Amino acid sequence: MSELIKVKQQGEARCEGLSYQDLLDNETIEVPAYLREDTNPYMGDEDLSVDRWISRDFHELEKQKLWPKVWQMTCREEDIPEVGDHHVYEIVDQSIIVTRTGENEIKAFINSCLHRGRILRDCDGHAEEFVCPFHGATWDINGNFKGIPCKWDFSHLDQKDMSLPQVKVDTWGGFVFINFDENCQSLEDYLNPLPEHFSRFPLHDYYKGAHVQRVVQCNWKVGAEAFMESFHTLETHSEILTFTGDANSQYDTFGDHVSRSVTPMGVASPHMPEVTEEETMRDILELSGRMATDNAEGHAMPEGLTARSYIAETNREMFSELIGEPLDQATQSELEDAILYMLFPNTQVWIGYNGNIVYRFLPNGDDHNSCIFETMILMRYPKGTQKPEPAEKNILRPDQAFSEAPEIGGLGPVFDQDDSNMAAVQKGMIASRKGAVSLASYQESRIRHLHQTIDKYLNA
Amino acid sequence: MAITDTLIPAVDISDKQTVPVTLNGKNILICKANGEFYAVDNQCTHQRAELTGGRIRNCYLACPLHGVRFDLRTGQPLGELTRVPLKTYDVSLADNGNLQLELD
Incomplete structure (x- = not known):
């Protein structure tokens, strides 16, 4: 494990219930070191000025000092x-x-x-x-x-x-990156420890099964931040609480450029103690959009098994069949949890054996009040067969719902719920008298991390 | 509506290939993409360049000159160089195995 985990952690308070690390203790397969990392250095609790998202001056600073200096993902090699x-x-x-x-x-x-x-x-x-x-x-x-x-x-x-x-x-993982700065650090150093954490998932050999894009009326960081904490699940996506350990999520930061959230799936939210294993199993199949099947018909909870185990083993079997090789070494966590990495400044990638989601948030040209939100889904294909051609980008009109893009399946309705907040956050921040936002110490720590790294570039 | 036999056997055209034909004095490009046959006017709506040899990917044909891409299914262009769609023609398979086009 890295040295980072020895530093003081962000706050002491954690939600009651099984933590992600507790769940890892129940794994029957050897847990790889990257999942055991639990690192969230203390970064403070000060409010952040809304200027960071709404002011033209801040956008101009990013234009001068951030975008010309960072490695940025442009496209897939495919x-x-x-x-x-x-x-x-x-x-x-x-x-x-x-x-x-x-x-x-x-x-x-x-x-x-x-x-x-x-x-x-x-x-x-x-x-x-x-x-x-x-x-x-x-x-x-x-x-x-x-x-x-x-x-x-x-x-x-x-x-x-x-x-x-x-x-x-x-390039890394099949993604093509550029950097405008001739004297920048190498991509390899910039990405650290991402390649090591993704070593079980050869993304360069995945193909792009879906690519959907739409303009959203908010700053690019408002968009990115909508996917950096699971705290909003309770109010925004309440229908998925029966299978989402929202408040038991783990949040990590690694150096300046990488952070991750791990949200346990196949377990009920700590806010919903009454949920049965049967309900968890049925709802995760029907609603998550990320499991090997999205139809709960014909699935019954075997006696004595948890929904988490049942879903993980179902995924193991179906993903193995799909990719044509056994997934004996996959942990249940990797087979179903929401393990989402952010690569500074605007790219997010999920780990997983099939259907890895990628997000990117680009400023919409020179407009700081809107952004281009893109989702790709990286897929596996049977070993020994020809890699399928990547999907063409589906550019939705600004008035279209994400659920009008059938290729992203169950994610569409979830994005529509997120979409209902993104433009509204931008609008509300502009109207704010407080002029600042407050962040949860732990659950929103990755957002603070994003802004602290932005400041390092803007102040350099 | 006139159905015109192209004299080109369908089996002679491979995927991603473009074949120019002249029918009733019109320069038409037959294309194969993802196993399907398409036919469009063989003239880019940007600067009238011939589209023969343009690269086909998925259902899009790229003009070799400046790269305008056209959706072979609808003729609609992508990007900013032109907003004028390519004319498209229905393609069918004749009993003798040749492709035939429906001309106005």
């Missing part, structure tokens, strides 16, 4: 499988062409013509070369200048470096 395939990644007012230039090589170019500045590529696609649609200045896919019509009129460019400027690129 989105650009062939040489010449590219993804246009836009962040605030910057635009990048993330291009596959070789079987194992990806480059990222500033998306701006060196002649008159037009963006070179308007959207994702495939190119043999980059021809500017305005006057025809052309670069090969490695960014080497190939020429411009009426060359006689451009002899003054002969002495200039006309290669397309690049930014740093690296």
Whole structure:
């Protein structure tokens, strides 16, 4: 285990009932070290000014000092499988062409013509070369200048470096990351300890089974924070309390860039002591959207078994069959709990053996009062078969509900409930007389962690 | 409505392939994507470039010149370069195994 767990923990108070670590004690399979980490260093309890989410000045600071410095997830490697395939990644007012230039090589170019500045590529696609649609200045896919019509009129460019400027690129887990900062730390250091924690889940070999996007009328951090604590389950998603150990969740932070929440599933909320194992089992299948089946029909609770065990073993059997290899070493926790990591600043990834959810929250262009919320679902496929093509992105209109995206199944109605808060939080913070928000010491500690890391960048 | 035999056997077209044909003086592109056949005008609505050889992925055909992508099912473009859809034609299989198109 890491050194971090020896530091003073955030507060002393915890909800009554079985903690996540208690549940791990009941595992019959050896529990991997990363699940035993329980680290939540004390970060204080001060209020946070609403300016962080609603002020134009704060957005401008992020634009100057945060986005130009962080590693940011742009797309999946599978989105650009062939040489010449590219993804246009836009962040605030910057635009990048993330291009596959070789079987194992990806480059990222500033998306701006060196002649008159037009963006070179308007959207994702495939190119043999980059021809500017305005006057025809052309670069090969490695960014080497190939020429411009009426060359006689451009002899003054002969002495200039006309290669397309690049930014740093690296990959992890099948995700392609970029960083605008030439002197940034390596992606490997930045991600630590994420790769180690995901070592049982080869995300690079998962395929993108769904990708849904919609604009939400709130700051990108309001969106991200809606998925960083399980405290809101009680009021926002009360229908899932019969199988969600909401207040018994564990919250961890690891260095500056990584945090996680672990919410026990297949156990009733400590707020609902009367729930039977049968109800827990039925509801988790019908409502969670993350189990191996979403139909409780034909499932009956065997005598003497807990819902948690029954669901985990059902998932083990069905996931094993799906991926064509046994999951003998999977803990029940990994088979059903909500174990959600955040990678600073705006990407969140669930662990799991199938159906791993990924969230990303991008500022909506240069607007600090809205964001682009994206969900991907990473899927496994039978060993030895060809990897399926990734799903096309389904861009919902702002007036559409997430439940109108059938490919995300049971998650849609849950997101609609979250959606009912996100824009309302932005609106309420703007109206606030208090001018600040207060955070739960423990359950909302990851939000404080996010802001403390933001401050490190803004104050650097 | 005229049904026109293309003389192209369906089995000769592989997935992600584009085949240009001239029918009644029209330059039409037959495409195969995800096992289905599609036919569209072989002229990008952005700058009239031929779409032959454009890359097909899922149900989208990309113009080789500037990369506009068109949904082969509807002809609708993605992105900002053009808002004008491609004309699409119904494709069916004739008894002799050739593809045939429905022209106006």
